[in-house]
Amino acid sequence: xxxxxxxxxxxxxxxxxxxxxxxxxxxxxxxxxxxxxxxxxxxxxxxxxxxxxxxxxxxxxxxxxxxxxxxxxxxxxxxxxxxxxxxxxxxxxxxxxxxxxxxxxxxxxxxxxxxxxxxxxxxxxxxxxxxxxxxxxxxxxxxxxxxxxxxxxxxxxxxxxxxxxxxxxxxxxxxxxxxxxxxxxxxxxxxxxxxxxxxxxxxxxxxxxxxxxxxxxxxxxxxxxxxxxxxxxxxxxxxxxxxxxxxxxxxxxxxxxxxxxxxxxxxxxxxxxxxxxxxxxxxxxxxxxxxxxxxxxxxxxxxxxxxxxxxxxxxxxxxxxxxxxxxxxxxxx
Numbered sequence: 001x002x003x004x005x006x007x008x009x010x011x012x013x014x015x016x017x018x019x020x021x022x023x024x025x026x027x028x029x030x031x032x033x034x035x036x037x038x039x040x041x042x043x044x045x046x047x048x049x050x051x052x053x054x055x056x057x058x059x060x061x062x063x064x065x066x067x068x069x070x071x072x073x074x075x076x077x078x079x080x081x082x083x084x085x086x087x088x089x090x091x092x093x094x095x096x097x098x099x100x101x102x103x104x105x106x107x108x109x110x111x112x113x114x115x116x117x118x119x120x121x122x123x124x125x126x127x128x129x130x131x132x133x134x135x136x137x138x139x140x141x142x143x144x145x146x147x148x149x150x151x152x153x154x155x156x157x158x159x160x161x162x163x164x165x166x167x168x169x170x171x172x173x174x175x176x177x178x179x180x181x182x183x184x185x186x187x188x189x190x191x192x193x194x195x196x197x198x199x200x201x202x203x204x205x206x207x208x209x210x211x212x213x214x215x216x217x218x219x220x221x222x223x224x225x226x227x228x229x230x231x232x233x234x235x236x237x238x239x240x241x242x243x244x245x246x247x248x249x250x251x252x253x254x255x256x257x258x259x260x261x262x263x264x265x266x267x268x269x270x271x272x273x274x275x276x277x278x279x280x281x282x283x284x285x286x287x288x289x290x291x292x293x294x295x296x297x298x299x300x301x302x303x304x305x306x307x308x309x310x311x312x313x314x315x316x317x318x319x320x321x322x323x324x325x326x327x328x329x330x331x332x333x
Contacts, residue, residue, distance in 0.1 A: 004031035004188040005066035005079065005156040007052070012061035014047045021047040023213035024061065029206060032187045034180065036200035039210035040236065045193045046161060048210070052191060053082045053159050065156060081155035085162045087146040089134040095121060096130040099149045120148040124182070140171045147182065158183075160192040164199060176202050197237050201225060209233050230330045242329065243294045249329045256325040257299035259287060260318040261309055269318035273297060275311050287311060289319065 007029040014022040022044040029035045037045035050056040052063055054075035063071045070078045089098050096117050103113035121127045124144040134142055143163060150158060163179070164172045180203055183190045194200055200207050201221040208218045209232075217229040228234040234242050234251040241252045260269070273289040285306045289297040299319070301311070311317065 006031050006064075007035075007157055007189055007191065008062075008064040009048070009052075010062040010064070012048065012051060012063065013059045014044070014051060014056060015059045020213055022051070025210075025213075025215050027208060027215060027218060029189050029191065031189060033205045034183045034190045034192065034203055035206040035208060036192045036194055036204035037208050037210060038194055038197065038200040040195060043210040044213040045195075045210050049082075049159050049161055049191060049193050052078075052157070053080055054078050055082070079156035080159055081150040081153050081157075082159040082161065083146050083150045083163050085165060087134075087142050087166075089142060089145060089149075091134055094131050094133055095126060095137070095145045095148075098134070098145055099152050102149065102153050116152055117148070120152045121145070123151070123185075124148045124178075139167050140175055143167070143175060144178075147179075151182075151186070155188065157189045157191060158186075160190060162193055162195070164194070164196070172199070179203060201237075209236070211236075227327055228329065234327075234329055241294055241297050243297070245293070247328075249331060251327045251329050252321050252325055254286075254298045255284075255300045256321050258320040259299050259301060259311070260320065261311065261315060269320050271319055272316050273319050275313050275315045275317060278311060278313060285311075289317070291319070 009025055009027040011024045011026060012022060013020065013024050025048065037048060039045050047056060051058050054070070054073065058071055061071070062069055065079055090101065093101065096114060099120055100113040100117035103116060108116070118127060118130060121130055124147050126141060126144045126148065129137065129141060134145070137145065164175055167175060176199060179190070179192075192203060204221055206218060207221050207224045209216050209224060211232050217224055217233055224233065225237060225239070228237060228240065228251055231242050231249050234240040239254055241254060241257065243250050243252060271291060271293065273291040275287060276290045277288040279286040283303060285301045285303065287299045287301055289299065291297050
């Protein structure tokens with residue numbers, strides 16, 4: 001494999017006419033890190049990925065891979081490989097031929113390219129399917145072949161455009177583990193675009209949360225979840241209540257909110273609220289509450305606690321949380 005390289009984006013900007021898709025972002029991804037670009041549709045994450053790949057030109061700014069400024073280089077000269085959302089396998093070629101195709105285009109002799117292709121099919125546990133065509137494979141198997149095809153070029157950085165979105169939820173979880181294993185084994189940066197919060201938290205060493213073309217936070221998954229920088233991040237990640245206070249918005253995780261019935265704990269309560277809805281989620285109940293300080297207020301109550309103190313829609317409850325569970329937020333612009 002190629003030597004892993006740092007990725008650095010410097011004031012990177014992409015405009016489509018009057019629309020700014022990516023707005024002067026700065027980002028450093030260490031060599032060997034798994035980085036997820038996370039955000040809603042239209043936030044600029046795919047445009048950023050495509051500029052790194054060279055499939056879109058940068059309007060302003062620079063892209064550095066290692067010590068090389070690749071901003072104006074064609075895709076084939078950047079040392080990157082891209083795995084597309086659709087996998088884009090050639091339907092008439094076998095798995096082996098799909099993986100070997102890029103080597104064929106580079107003029108590598110048949111014996112060498114077939115040997116190399118088989119090596120990477122083995123890496124993704126698809127060697128026994130080498131002679132099958134894509135129509136004979138499941139979605140997860142096609143994804144593995146697409147991964148092998150991207151990796152066979154020995155890239156310094158692998159770029160992944162929502163690679164799990166076409167898979168069913170069970171397979172998606174399995175393939176997350178496989179992607180993580182491969183990234184650690186190969187020790188090259190993976191830059192992975194997703195709008196799935198769980199996916200980013202499970203996979204990444206570095207989560208980059210984007211909104212309206214800008215980076216709102218770039219940090220470890222734990223830090224992003226425990227200490228979201230803005231209202232947008234707290235709401236987008238889920239699992240947080242964003243509450244208005246005189247000193248500004250705060251976030252309190254839903255699993256850190258305690259509820260007490262019939263005035264119990266009222267002296268310590270932050271406020272009283274009405275139960276609007278209750279959903280059973282297996283290990284816990286998700287209790288939605290109505291209160292003017294928060295557009296959406298939720299508490300997660302363990303199944304044992306709920307069985308001991310059942311709640312009903314319309315009940316009034318005391319809402320409590322500890323001071324150490326409060327995190328101040330910057331308002332979303």
